[in-house]
Every structure is written in structure tokens, then in C-alpha cells.
Amino acid sequence: MENGTTREYVGHCLVLALPAQGHISPALQFSKRLVQKRVRVTLVSTIYFFNNLPQNDITSDSNITLETISCGFDEGGYEEAGSLEAYWDSLRHVGSRTLSELVRRLASSGAPPVDCIVYDSHLPWALDVAKGLGLMGASFMTQPCAVDSVYFHAYNKWMKLPLEEDEGKDGISLPALPLLAPSDLPSFLCGYDESDSFKRELGFNQFSNIDKADWVLVNSFYELEHEVVEWMKKIWPLKTIGPTVPSMLMDKRIKDDTNYGISLFNNNDEEACIKWLNHKPKGSVVYVSFGSLATLSENQMEEMALGLKESECYFLWIVRESEESKLPKDFTKMTSEKGIIVKWCPQLQVLSHEAVGCFVTHCGWNSTLEALCLGVPMVGVPQWGDQNTNAKFIKDVWKIGIRVQVDEKGCFTRQEMKECVKEIMKSERGKEIKKNVMYWRNVAINAIGEGGSSDQNIDQFVSDLVHSSQKGHGLI
Ligand code: UDP
Numbered sequence: 001m002e003n004g005t006t007r008e009y010v011g012h013c014l015v016l017a018l019p020a021q022g023h024i025s026p027a028l029q030f031s032k033r034l035v036q037k038r039v040r041v042t043l044v045s046t047i048y049f050f051n052n053l054p055q056n057d058i059t060s061d062s063n064i065t066l067e068t069i070s071c072g073f074d075e076g077g078y079e080e081a082g083s084l085e086a087y088w089d090s091l092r093h094v095g096s097r098t099l100s101e102l103v104r105r106l107a108s109s110g111a112p113p114v115d116c117i118v119y120d121s122h123l124p125w126a127l128d129v130a131k132g133l134g135l136m137g138a139s140f141m142t143q144p145c146a147v148d149s150v151y152f153h154a155y156n157k158w159m160k161l162p163l164e165e166d167e168g169k170d171g172i173s174l175p176a177l178p179l180l181a182p183s184d185l186p187s188f189l190c191g192y193d194e195s196d197s198f199k200r201e202l203g204f205n206q207f208s209n210i211d212k213a214d215w216v217l218v219n220s221f222y223e224l225e226h227e228v229v230e231w232m233k234k235i236w237p238l239k240t241i242g243p244t245v246p247s248m249l250m251d252k253r254i255k256d257d258t259n260y261g262i263s264l265f266n267n268n269d270e271e272a273c274i275k276w277l278n279h280k281p282k283g284s285v286v287y288v289s290f291g292s293l294a295t296l297s298e299n300q301m302e303e304m305a306l307g308l309k310e311s312e313c314y315f316l317w318i319v320r321e322s323e324e325s326k327l328p329k330d331f332t333k334m335t336s337e338k339g340i341i342v343k344w345c346p347q348l349q350v351l352s353h354e355a356v357g358c359f360v361t362h363c364g365w366n367s368t369l370e371a372l373c374l375g376v377p378m379v380g381v382p383q384w385g386d387q388n389t390n391a392k393f394i395k396d397v398w399k400i401g402i403r404v405q406v407d408e409k410g411c412f413t414r415q416e417m418k419e420c421v422k423e424i425m426k427s428e429r430g431k432e433i434k435k436n437v438m439y440w441r442n443v444a445i446n447a448i449g450e451g452g453s454s455d456q457n458i459d460q461f462v463s464d465l466v467h468s469s470q471k472g473h474g475l476i
Contacts, residue, residue, distance in 0.1 A: 009040040018120040019049035021292040029244035048077035057261035069098040138215040176231035184392035221447035239457035251449035265344035283357035289318040290362040307417025315339035363387040400437040
């Protein structure tokens, strides 16, 4: 990135990220794109979140200033709150107040005034803060348009929930989307326990005031989901601005942008992982990760472990510290010739490594986009939330992976895992899938590259921002 100290800015965005790995990375990456287009960015998340990051490389980047708001639990964060409900309630109340104070403090500090708050769509109260201060507001969606559209239908009760046992057996038909089986829907829409209903509300809250948003930005790209993008554009001023994978792995226009720079977990095993991969033949390694939040049951850990072992492929498996106790006894020792298990890795570097031939993934949206952008075929093992819908698109629409078959309890067997891995690594279908993912990789690079669909959308966003701020939007 260019040195920001001498540059003239055309506007100032405050980008408010939800304090979670899968949300901060796209917010930060979008911020880098804005800076490249001469927009000043203040990236904001909670005090607790920034105080507890083991790895944060962006403080050295003078183009993006970090600031904080309070969630009301600055010492202990979510754990201190005691429940999801208490945390979100406090984040909304204390977050609104401290966000408003932050904008006013920035204005009086002599910094260029904030023109627009770009907020994670799950924090819709930030739009009320923006409007209350006379600023513009952009909702930033970190899930694909397909998922946002399904939630929007459910929110509007255009789709009947809960589904009866027999309902949707042949698929649920929604505009601009393929037929979706219940197992393809975001899990919170179909779940019946209390926590599902709260998470469903969180999904719905994105739309509570969205009609007031000046823009709706989505971390996706037009070509990937053009039908549903067109459908959603009729409702909101929607722009796809992704994929938010670092520029040096894509269009290479932002020179220092090789990784995300903010990691919730220590990358202590980075060297060991890459060294290990360096000694493996091209396309021979199965990379397994379930992201930053998902947990497997002890039984599923065992099926995963034995499936990998029986596939006889090399594997690199991420098992976070909190999950380690569920590994079968002596598994690491038993398979040391074939695999390594580490607590966290630099996933972008791993997926870009030529030794990696397959990604067994929970289908989180960041992981999905990363695999697509880096040309790695996937075995989808969705766990919850949007992952089901992402897995449906990976397998049936983009054809860049397959999906494990599960029983009525949602569990896969070791046999199934072994077959899926072998299908990607060794079969003709696996070769087709690899071709497809390489096709999508090119489309993604073109979309974010100069003059591509997302690049044009970001240009348009910046140009709208400049015009609107010239028209006199500003702090009241
Ligand atoms: N990730 C990583 N190292 C790991 C596992 C995951 O850097 O060992 C990163 C991954 O690159 C992705 C993010 O964590 O950007 C996970 O986001 P995703 O949306 O896939 O899943 P979530 O964690 O939100 O469920």
C-alpha cells in the first residue's frame, strides 16, 4: 500500500466490524480497497476484541486507523456477559452510545469528518447512529447474496416457517435461486431450540432498518450469483464488492496486501506447517479446517480422524485448542507419517500451497471464497448457519466441490469421509471439479481486478460517497 501520510483523501469511512474472525477480515480487506481509492478509513471493533488479539499486523499500516467502541464487557467480552442475549443487548446499547461518542471525538480531533459508517449488517443499530448524526450508512453483508435473500424471504414471511415434516421435500422455490431442500437452508431457520430462535432473530435484524441504508455492500461478486444479485438490486442499492481475499493473491494491485493481518489465534505453527507442506508432492495433501467457531462432537472427530487415515492421503488438520481433547487417543502418533495436526495455521498460505489438493471445510463463507479464489476443490461438511446454503452452491451450482452425506442426526461416517476425499483427490470427477474451481478463480480475479464488476462497484461507491458528502451530509 502507498504511504498514506502525504495523500489527499476524498472521503472518510468508519468501518464497524463485528468482533469475530469471519467478520473482521472482510471488513479490513474492504477497508484496504477503499484506501487504495483514496478513502480514509477508521476501522472499529470492540475494546475487548482488540485487547485480546494475539496477532495484529495492521497497527503498522498508517492508512487505516484502529479505534474501539465498548460492548459493555471490556474485561471479559462474551464470557463475561454470560449469554448471547445479554451480550447482544449490551453491544447494541453501549455500542450505540460509544459509537456516537467516537464519531464526535474524531470530528473534534481535527481528523477529516466521517462521511459514512460502513457497518456489519448484523449491527443494524449502527445505521441508526449514522442517521442520527446526519451521516450516510452502508450495510456490509459478510454472507453471500443467496443466503441474505433466503433470510430476507423468511423475515418477510414470504416463506413459511417452521417447515412441517413433509414440507419442502422436493425443494423450496424462491426467486432467482435453485430449489433448496431443508438441509440447504440456513440452519437457524429450521432449528427449533431457543438459541436457534435467537440466532434467527439476529439474521432477521439485518433487515430491520435496511431501507434507510444508502448502500448495501456484499462480500461476493456479480458473476458468481448474478441472478439473485439482480433480484436483490431491485429492492436495495446493492453492490457486490468481493471477494475480499488479499490483493496479492488476486489482482496484485495492493503491494503489501498478502494476508489479513488480524488473527484471533496464534499462528505459532506457521513455520512448521509450511515446512511440512514443502516436502509433499503437488496436490497430495488434504487440508481440514472447521474455521474459528464450529465444534465437532467426539464421535464426529473420530469419524473424521479415521476417514482421513483410511484415505491414505497426506493431511494437515486444524484442531483448535478447545477441541484437542476430542481427538482419538494416540491418533497423532499413529498417523505421524501421513499427517500433522496443528491448532491454527495461516490458511491463505496453506490454500495457496501447491501441495494442497483438497479442502475439507465447514463451508464458512470466508473459507469458501478463499478456496474458490485459490483454486482448491472442497469437501463440504457444513455445520450450521449459512454453511448449509454455501455447501449447496459449492456442490450443485458452481460445482467446485462435493458434500458429505449425513444421516438423520447430521452425522457422517469414516467410510463416507474417506470416499469423499478420494473422489476429489483421485477420480475423474475430482479433475472436473478442479477445472471448475480454476475457472471460478479466474472469474473472481477479473471481478476484483481493474475494471472488473466489483472494482467498478467500489469505484461507484466512492464516487457516490464523494458526491453525497459534497452535497452537505455531515455531522449534526
Ligand atoms: N482461518 C485461519 N487459520 C485456520 C483456520 C481458519 O486463518 O487455521 C481463517 C480462514 O482463512 C477464514 C477464517 O479463519 O478467513 C474463518 O472464516 P469462515 O467464514 O470460513 O468461518 P467462521 O470461522 O466464521 O465459522
